[in-house]
Amino acid sequence: MAFTVQEQTPRLENPSTASREPRPSSELRFRFGLCLLFGLLVLAVILAVAIGTVDVPSRAVVSMLLNHAGIAHFPRTWPASDEIIILQLRLPRVLAAALVGAALSVAGVLFQGLLRNPLADPYVIGTSGGAGLGATVGVLVSAHFSIFGFGAVPALAFLGALGTMVLVYRLSRVAGRTPVVTLLLAGFAVSIILGYTTSFLLIVNDRLQLDTPFIYSWLLGGISVGRWSQVGAIAFLVALGSGLAFALARSLNALSLGEEYAQHLGIPVELHKAAIIAVGSLLTAAAVSGGGLIGFVSLIVPHFLRLLFGPNHTRLLPLAALGGAAFLVTADLLARTLMPPTELPVGILTAFVGGPAFLLLLRRSKREYRF
Amino acid sequence: MPAIELREISFAFNARPVLNRISLSIAAGERAAVIGPNGVGKTTLLKLMSGVLTPTQGSVLLVGRPLARISRRELARKIAVVPQEFVVPFAFTARELVELGRTPHLGLLAGVGAADRHAVDRAMELSDTAALAERIFNELSGGERQRLMIAMAVAQEPEILLLDEPTQQLDITRQAEILDLVAGLNRHQNLTVVTAIHDLNLAARYFERIIVLHGGSVLADGPPADVLSSNLLQEAFEGPVEVLSSDTNHLPVVLPVPRMLSHERKP
Numbered sequence: 001m002a003f004t005v006q007e008q009t010p011r012l013e014n015p016s017t018a019s020r021e022p023r024p025s026s027e028l029r030f031r032f033g034l035c036l037l038f039g040l041l042v043l044a045v046i047l048a049v050a051i052g053t054v055d056v057p058s059r060a061v062v063s064m065l066l067n068h069a070g071i072a073h074f075p076r077t078w079p080a081s082d083e084i085i086i087l088q089l090r091l092p093r094v095l096a097a098a099l100v101g102a103a104l105s106v107a108g109v110l111f112q113g114l115l116r117n118p119l120a121d122p123y124v125i126g127t128s129g130g131a132g133l134g135a136t137v138g139v140l141v142s143a144h145f146s147i148f149g150f151g152a153v154p155a156l157a158f159l160g161a162l163g164t165m166v167l168v169y170r171l172s173r174v175a176g177r178t179p180v181v182t183l184l185l186a187g188f189a190v191s192i193i194l195g196y197t198t199s200f201l202l203i204v205n206d207r208l209q210l211d212t213p214f215i216y217s218w219l220l221g222g223i224s225v226g227r228w229s230q231v232g233a234i235a236f237l238v239a240l241g242s243g244l245a246f247a248l249a250r251s252l253n254a255l256s257l258g259e260e261y262a263q264h265l266g267i268p269v270e271l272h273k274a275a276i277i278a279v280g281s282l283l284t285a286a287a288v289s290g291g292g293l294i295g296f297v298s299l300i301v302p303h304f305l306r307l308l309f310g311p312n313h314t315r316l317l318p319l320a321a322l323g324g325a326a327f328l329v330t331a332d333l334l335a336r337t338l339m340p341p342t343e344l345p346v347g348i349l350t351a352f353v354g355g356p357a358f359l360l361l362l363r364r365s366k367r368e369y370r371f
Numbered sequence: 372m373p374a375i376e377l378r379e380i381s382f383a384f385n386a387r388p389v390l391n392r393i394s395l396s397i398a399a400g401e402r403a404a405v406i407g408p409n410g411v412g413k414t415t416l417l418k419l420m421s422g423v424l425t426p427t428q429g430s431v432l433l434v435g436r437p438l439a440r441i442s443r444r445e446l447a448r449k450i451a452v453v454p455q456e457f458v459v460p461f462a463f464t465a466r467e468l469v470e471l472g473r474t475p476h477l478g479l480l481a482g483v484g485a486a487d488r489h490a491v492d493r494a495m496e497l498s499d500t501a502a503l504a505e506r507i508f509n510e511l512s513g514g515e516r517q518r519l520m521i522a523m524a525v526a527q528e529p530e531i532l533l534l535d536e537p538t539q540q541l542d543i544t545r546q547a548e549i550l551d552l553v554a555g556l557n558r559h560q561n562l563t564v565v566t567a568i569h570d571l572n573l574a575a576r577y578f579e580r581i582i583v584l585h586g587g588s589v590l591a592d593g594p595p596a597d598v599l600s601s602n603l604l605q606e607a608f609e610g611p612v613e614v615l616s617s618d619t620n621h622l623p624v625v626l627p628v629p630r631m632l633s634h635e636r637k638p
Contacts, residue, residue: 026464118461256461256463260423260454263422265474266442266448310464311467312467314482
């Protein structure tokens with residue numbers, strides 16, 4: 001973190017070659033970054049699947065996974081129970097962590113680009129409050145209903161996050177336009193109202209008979225996905241959201257120069273703003289339904305990658321997806337294994353890592369960013 | 372057919388009238404400066420031309436077609452704008468920004484192609500910014516930034532270039548550099564240029580046509596020698612000015628008349 005993009009990019013001696021070549025240095029950096037992050041993700045997934053209350057050798061894990069994918073046929077040297085632990089218990093959870101991390105990180109890039117503010121994240125504009133209240137209501141009605149294998153809590157958190165975003169967006173529309181500052185303020189206000197509504201429900205919970213410890217652990221964040229059907233549902237949402245996000249990359253670049261300049265560049269600004277908010281909320285909601293309220297991923301990962309690889313969104317978005325996934329898989333692994341048998345909420349870990357990192361970046365941001 | 376035509380344009384901002392029934396026509400290849408006191412609506416006029424603002428009455432025509440019926444994307448291929456305020460919140464490099472100028476020419480998912488790279492190279496060569504390619508925009512000097520913003524506009528390959536106070540906050544040499552660049556683009560690349568500008572002497576030296584706004588309408592419109600008379604300028608700017616004639620090219624030189632100190636100067 002102790003260097004800037006500029007120091008990493010050598011100034012070219014000869015301007016004419018600089019303008020002829022399509023900036024090989026940064027293109028190479030980008031490709032190297034993609035490969036590196038992908039490698040880190042694969043490594044993190046293998047470790048996270050192998051380590052737990054029952055440790056399974058990494059070699060057995062890799063063989064098992066390759067066998068299962070039909071890529072290889074290694075003879076089985078491990079007990080059948082290991083295979084069940086790996087494939088039915090750990091792998092779905094680890095993949096869910098990867099998906100949640102990718103979703104949060106990509107959503108962070110979307111909101112930061114749209115709001116032209118590297119300190120913005122999906123939680124700042126209300127999604128968190130909505131999701132928290134939704135989850136609390138979910139505990140309240142805890143009834144026996146499920147959507148795609150999700151119980152009432154994640155399903156209502158999802159709806160809460162999405163509903164809040166729609167509300168905030170409509171509240172901040174002034175004469176057919178959505179000024180960014182109004183959006184931030186409306187999101188902040190709605191977020192606080194919903195947050196205190198949740199607190200209120202928790203305080204009067206004697207009468208409501210809420211499962212308070214459950215809500216608290218959910219509000220602190222933790223991967224709560226165990227079944228393949230749930231992983232499938234989240235994977236679908238994350239793939240859809242990320243695909244749409246990549247399609248909006250160029251609009252995000254234009255919008256980071258301001259709404260008016262984006263218009264000069266031919267972007268239908270109001271339409272694309274609405275699309276970015278919708279996609280960002282969808283991704284946040286998907287993440288929230290799989291992992292509760294995990295803070296800092298959407299703030300730290302994009303920020304960090306922007307410092308390393310520059311702000312160009314066509315590159316930043318794929319990097320953020322991989323980086324967020326690798327980061328959360330690692331955090332979730334630590335959350336499970338640092339204090340056995342207690343499983344820490346993953347939000348605590350992302351806050352412990354993310355908090356100090358964020359403060360460091362905040363101190364630097366005067367130099368790095370202009371408003 | 373004129374490149375841009377304003378027909379009986381009126382514009383009100385929050386019910387406060389800014390421009391009142393203005394009709395103007397800018398020919399293709401022309402180089403025009405819009406002058407007038409602060410708050411008279413020079414920026415508004417440019418924004419109406421670029422389609423960022425819609426007139427409350429009247430219509431804007433781009434080569435005979437109503438602006439309202441042209442898509443944003445198509446408009447961005449015809450008109451490029453160098454705004455007065457330009458804030459880049461992230462650490463984009465100079466070349467990355469010029470590449471963003473290609474946005475209206477790129478498909479939804481298509482990458483930057485050879486033609487785009489060529490247009491970026493050309494824009495950076497014309498604006499003499501090729502050496503800045505890898506520098507971070509926010510670390511450039513004022514003059515370099517201004518040239519880079521022009522490079523971004525040139526990369527759009529427009530027919531019309533609108534500039535809002537391109538020389539403000541620049542030293543005298545940088546001012547001349549920017550306006551030489553703009554005049555060169557106008558003459559050699561056949562770009563139609565409309566600029567809002569405060570500096571009347573620069574306007575006189577670099578623009579063949581000067582449009583004076585006053586009280587929401589056009590007070591005068593013509594070549595500098597005709598327009599920049601002390602009577603007219605005193606009316607437009609509501610204060611005393613002195614107009615001399617330059618010895619070398621007989622262009623008008625406009626000076627403010629100090630009221631406070633005038634008695635000290637008397638012989």
